[in-house]
Amino acid sequence: MRYSTVLDHKDVQQALSARLDGEPTGYDDAVIDAHLATCEECQEYWDKAVSLSRTLSFVDVDGGMAPPPNLTESIVAGVEPEWRKFARRRIIGVSIGRVALVIAAILHVIWAVQLVMESGSLVVTGPVGPGAEVSADPEFAALLVQAAAVRFAFALAFAFSAWRPSNIPGILLITGSVFAFTLGFAVRDWILVGSTENWGEMWTLLFACIALIWTWIADRGVELRQTWKTLNAEPA
Secondary structure, three states: OEOOOOOOHHHHHHHHHHHHOOOOOOEOHHHHHHHHHHOHHHHHHHHHHHHHHHHHOOEEEOOEEEOOOOHHHHHHHHHHHHHHHHHHHHHHHHHHHHHHHHHHHHHHHHHHHHHHHHHHOOOOOOOOOOOOOOOOOHHHHHHHHHHHHHHHHHHHHHHHHHHOHHHHHHHHHHHHHHHHHHHHHHHHHHHHOOOOOOHHHHHHHHHHHHHHHHHHHHHHHHHHHHHHHHHHOOOO
């Protein structure tokens, strides 16, 4: 047995752990107790170790060993607060994402209605007499109607994503692709002719993409973290 009085926290804590297990500590008990009496860090370690040991201690039942009857309650009591905290964060995150997706859906519905109304002024509804000013453009009106149909489709997709976040990846792929093309055309028009007509459409799609990503991460955060840990795991 060693009687050195120069002990660091690691040595004392290893000795205390051995004491709980009923194994030789390798040091004089008086030296360990003297250090424990003056060291708050080791005293805290000892209190936690004793508490854990009592919680997990096995009892003798009919000549065999069995866990204490309150083991399940002790484990649940320790895990439940963290689980509730995580569940609360998840609910709040998903709720925020769903509200944002509903807003994105409403914006696209309004956008589609505006396109339909604009297309109505470009359609010839009656005979045009000689000398009358013709402002109708049926081909452009048809394009506006098609664009409105796309906006309605996006609105439906965003509303469906708010209801079922598990379907977000496929919808995000389409929305992200449309946003990328819109951004490219917006930058091209701004550089070549100084036009900013497509920037409003770009920001609306960007908002929808962010809402989709936020909701998906909030809903599938645990799975994503587990996948990331698996990918970064090093073989033994």
